[in-house]
Amino acid sequence: MKKQKVVIVGGGFGGIKTALELAGKPGFSVTLISDCDEFRYYPTLYLAATGGKRAASSIPMAEIFSNKNIAVVRDSIKSIDRKSKTVRGKSKYEYDFLVLALGVVTNYFGIKGLPELSYGIKSMEDAHELRDHIHKQLVDDKKPDLNYVIIGGGPTGVELAAALPHYIRHIMASHGLHKSRVNIDLVEAAPRLMPRMPKPYSKAVAKRLRQLGVKLYLGETVRSETTDGLYFSEGNLKSKTVVWTAGVTNHPFFSDNDFAVNDRGKVVVDEFLAAEDYIYVIGDNADTPFSGMAQTAIHDAKFVADNLGRLRAGRRLRSYKPAQPAYATPVGPSWAALLWGRIHTFGWLGWVLRSAADFIGYRDFESPIKASKHWTAGFGEEKNCLVCSGS
Numbered sequence: 001m002k003k004q005k006v007v008i009v010g011g012g013f014g015g016i017k018t019a020l021e022l023a024g025k026p027g028f029s030v031t032l033i034s035d036c037d038e039f040r041y042y043p044t045l046y047l048a049a050t051g052g053k054r055a056a057s058s059i060p061m062a063e064i065f066s067n068k069n070i071a072v073v074r075d076s077i078k079s080i081d082r083k084s085k086t087v088r089g090k091s092k093y094e095y096d097f098l099v100l101a102l103g104v105v106t107n108y109f110g111i112k113g114l115p116e117l118s119y120g121i122k123s124m125e126d127a128h129e130l131r132d133h134i135h136k137q138l139v140d141d142k143k144p145d146l147n148y149v150i151i152g153g154g155p156t157g158v159e160l161a162a163a164l165p166h167y168i169r170h171i172m173a174s175h176g177l178h179k180s181r182v183n184i185d186l187v188e189a190a191p192r193l194m195p196r197m198p199k200p201y202s203k204a205v206a207k208r209l210r211q212l213g214v215k216l217y218l219g220e221t222v223r224s225e226t227t228d229g230l231y232f233s234e235g236n237l238k239s240k241t242v243v244w245t246a247g248v249t250n251h252p253f254f255s256d257n258d259f260a261v262n263d264r265g266k267v268v269v270d271e272f273l274a275a276e277d278y279i280y281v282i283g284d285n286a287d288t289p290f291s292g293m294a295q296t297a298i299h300d301a302k303f304v305a306d307n308l309g310r311l312r313a314g315r316r317l318r319s320y321k322p323a324q325p326a327y328a329t330p331v332g333p334s335w336a337a338l339l340w341g342r343i344h345t346f347g348w349l350g351w352v353l354r355s356a357a358d359f360i361g362y363r364d365f366e367s368p369i370k371a372s373k374h375w376t377a378g379f380g381e382e383k384n385c386l387v388c389s390g391s
Contacts, residue, residue, distance in 0.1 A: 003029040004312065007087060007095035009077045011036055014101035014283030014297035016064060016365060021305030023068045027312045030069070031093060035076040037061055039365065040124055042294065043358060044378055046159040048127035050167035055377035058124050064365050077102075080257050085278065098279045099304060100253070100267075101297065107249035113225035118151070118244040121160060130243060134164075137240060138171050144182050147239040149230050151222055152246030153188030153195070155329050158205055160243060161186045161214045162332040170381075185237055187217040187230070189246070197327065201337055204346040208331040222246075250285055262287045271319040273304055280304045288322055295325035298364055328354035 006022055008015045011034025019032045039059045048057040061072050075089035086094050106122055108114040119130040137145055148168070150161045161184055168182050186193075186209065192202045193209075193216070206216060221233040229238040250265035259275055260268045266287035267275050273288070275281045282304055283297030290296040299322075307317050326340040328350060336350035345353070358378060362371035 001027060003027055004096040005094055006030045006097045006099065006308065007093050008032045008099040008101065009087065010034065010101035010103060010283075011039060011061065012042075012101060012103045012283065012297065013294045013364075014301045015099070016061075017298045017301035018099050018101065018282070018305050019065070019070050020068070020365065021302055022308065023065075023070055025305070025309045025312070028308070029071075031071040031073060032061075032065075033073045033075050033077055033087075033089070033093065034061065035074065036123075037074060038124065039064060041361065041374070043361065045121050045124070045127050046156065046163055047378060048124060049121045049130045049160060050163040051131065051170065051381045053377040053380045053382055054124070055374050056380075057127070059362075059365065059374060063370065077253065078256070080279075082276065082279075096278065097308060100275075100279065100281045100285060101283045101301070102251040102253055102285055104248040104284045104292075105251055106244070107247040108244065109247055111222055111224060114151075114222075114242075114244055117225045117227065118242045120244050121156065122248075130241075134168065134241060135171055138168065138177065139175055142177055143180050144168055144172070145239055145241045147183045147185050147229070147237045147241075149185045149187065149237050149239045149242045151187045151230070151242065151244050153186060153190065153193040153216075153218070154245065155194070155327075157186060157188070157243075157245040158193060158209065159330055160245065162209060162212055162330070165212055165214070166333065182213070184212075184214045185217060185239075186214055187220050187222060187232060187237075189219070189221050191219045193218070194329070197339065198344075200344060201327075201339055205329060205331055205337050208335055208337075208346075212332050254281075254285065266291060272307055272317055273300060273320055288320070290322055290325050293325045294361065295323070299323045326357065328357055330354055 006028050008018050016039055019030055022028050022030045041057050044057045065072055077087045077089045080087045086092050120126040148164055150157045164184050165182050193206050194202045223231045225242055229236055230242050254261060254267050262268060267281040267285050269275050269281050269286050273280050273282055282300035284292050303320055310317055328336050328338045330336040334348055334351050336354040338345045338350035338353050359375045362374045
C-alpha cells in the first residue's frame, strides 16, 4: 500500500510526540514542520532566565530525531487549502492527514506599553534576553533594580519570582557588588495566586513566596507600563525590569483560516480530536479538558497517533478520554507544591517528585542516557559571565 502522508505542524510537546509515535508505525510518511530548530522544554524555561544551563530547556531537533525516519522542516505555516489538502509557509506541503499542534502566543490584552517594554520567558530567546538584561543592569549600575516586577500569578510567574532572588544575589556576589536589598514583586489580577488550583495549594505557594522575600500584589489590574515602571489599579512600581507571564491566546493560524473555535479561541474538536475531515488539533490549541498542560499535549499525541495506526489497519477507532494531569510548581530551591489526584504535598518531597516528573518528561522524547543529560543540566548553572565576555 502507498504510504500516507502525515504532516505535523508544531515543534512542541504535542507535535514532536506525535512524530515519534508515528515513526514506529508502518505505512506513514511523516513530516514535522516547526519554526524552530530546537524543542523548548517549557517547564524549565524559568531556569534559562535565571542562569540555568541551556541544555535543561532546549533539545536540538536533530538530536531527538536522530535515526528516526521523520522529515523535519523549518518553516512557519500560514495557510491551508482544504480542497487540495495542502498547507503553505515558505513552501507548500501536501498531506493525507494533518496534525496541528502550534501552541499559543502571548496576549497583552491591549495594555499600553507592555508589548514594547516588558520581558517574557515564552521562548529561549525571551529567557536569555531577560537573563542578560538583569546581568547587565547589575554590572552597569552596581546595584539591583529598584523592583523586579513579574506580572501573572500562574505557574510561570510563581516559578520565576521564586528563582530570581538567588540569581540576582549570585550575580552580585560574583562581581563583588555591595549587598543590597532585592525587591521582587508579583502582581496578579485574581484575589489569590494560582487561581485555577485549590485554595490550599494557592495558600502554600503564597506563604513560600513570602518566605523568600517576594512581595505579592493580589487583585491588582495592570493599567500600563512606561520606561519608568508599572502602573496598576492601586499604585505603581518603579522598575526597569517588568516581566509579563500573565496571558496567552490561541495561535492566530486558526482564526486566520476559519476554524470553528469556542469563546476562548480554542478549536472545537470531535471525539477523535478531529476539527475537520483529515485534520486533527491537539494540545494547547484544542477545546478539551486540561488543555494547556504539557502532559495533555503528550496524551493527545499518543491518542491521535494510535488512531491513525488503527485507521491504516482498518481497525475500530477509539474515542478520546482526557487524562487528569499532575500539577507540580517549584517555588525556590528544593521546594515545590504538588497536586496529584487527591494527593497534596508541599516542600522537599514535592520538589523530589517534580524533579522525577521532569526526568520522565525528557524521557518521553529521548533515550535514558540523553534524557539524563538534559535532566542533570537542570541542577547546574552557566559558568561564564555573558556580559563580561561580550557574548
